[in-house]
Amino acid sequence: MAELIQLIILGVMAFVIFNKLREVLGKRTGHEKDRSGEMIEGPAQDAQTEDSNIIALDPARGGDWTLARKHMTSVDAETQLRALNQVREDFDPNEFLQGAKAAYEMIMEAYVQGNRDMLRNLMNEELFDAFDGAITSREEAGNKLSHDVVGITASRITGAQLHGTTAVIGIDFDAEVIIHMTDADGQTLEGSPEAVQTSREYWEFEKDLANPNPNWTLISTQARG
Numbered sequence: 001m002a003e004l005i006q007l008i009i010l011g012v013m014a015f016v017i018f019n020k021l022r023e024v025l026g027k028r029t030g031h032e033k034d035r036s037g038e039m040i041e042g043p044a045q046d047a048q049t050e051d052s053n054i055i056a057l058d059p060a061r062g063g064d065w066t067l068a069r070k071h072m073t074s075v076d077a078e079t080q081l082r083a084l085n086q087v088r089e090d091f092d093p094n095e096f097l098q099g100a101k102a103a104y105e106m107i108m109e110a111y112v113q114g115n116r117d118m119l120r121n122l123m124n125e126e127l128f129d130a131f132d133g134a135i136t137s138r139e140e141a142g143n144k145l146s147h148d149v150v151g152i153t154a155s156r157i158t159g160a161q162l163h164g165t166t167a168v169i170g171i172d173f174d175a176e177v178i179i180h181m182t183d184a185d186g187q188t189l190e191g192s193p194e195a196v197q198t199s200r201e202y203w204e205f206e207k208d209l210a211n212p213n214p215n216w217t218l219i220s221t222q223a224r225g
Contacts, residue, residue: 068093072157073172080160087165088209096216097155100171100205103218105149108177112147114139123218124206142184150176150196158202165210172224175199200224 065078071093072078084091103122110118114135120128138145154174161168177199179191191197202224205216 065093068097068157071097071155073159077157077159080162081157081169083162084160084167084209087162087167091209093157096169096205097157097171099216100169100203101152101155101173103205103216104152104155104173104175104203107218108147108149111135112145127219127221143189144182146178146180146193148178150178153198166206166208168204168206168219169216170202170204173199173201173203175201 065082068081069078072081081091081093107119107122109115110122111131111134116128116132116135119131123131152173152175154172156172158170158172160170175198176196178193178196180188180193181190183189200223202222203218204220206219207216
């Protein structure tokens with residue numbers, strides 16, 4: 001009898017732990033490894049199809065400005081973001097932040113791999129030309145780049161601008177990265193294959209809120225001191 005009670009208790013504990021893990025990690029869709037079509041998602045859309053690559057946020061957290069406020073640099077940033085709701089009532093700052101962080105990692109990975117198709121889909125033409133030029137120079141020199149994002153330690157919305165129905169949102173990213181550049185002979189030109197560095201950057205994303213397409217486009221990047 002005591003053994004039966006112990007088994008029941010263990011079963012209940014396993015069920016609770018399983019559900020907690022699902023809350024933290026989310027459900028796997030089977031598309032986790034193929035991220036080539038993912039972009040930053042704007043307002044929540046209708047139920048997605050099985051083949052959708054759009055980055056979604058747990059709907060239970062949608063519209064939670066208390067949570068988003070922790071990732072803003074000032075009260076002015078919140079005021080500017082709320083102005084976007086005048087054009088698009090279902091704009092969700094939490095959803096935007098989640099997508100922006102995913103885009104940061106995807107763009108860095110695409111740059112290292114020389115994946116021009118992905119970069120072209122995630123940024124405007126002017127910025128793509130800059131990335132493409134840097135990749136071409138690296139390839140012509142025979143250099144190899146390794147850029148691993150260990151983790152994004154901070155992502156803060158600095159503000160938003162609204163030009164008609166077109167919104168531009170700025171984000172400060174702090175990330176721990178491992179950068180290593182070698183020449184054609186394998187000699188180190190920059191960084192180290194083991195040393196972790198702190199990367200601080202400012203990125204801007206743009207979207208026409210009147211457009212039903214949920215994706216945001218990266219329009220500028222620059223290093224922060």
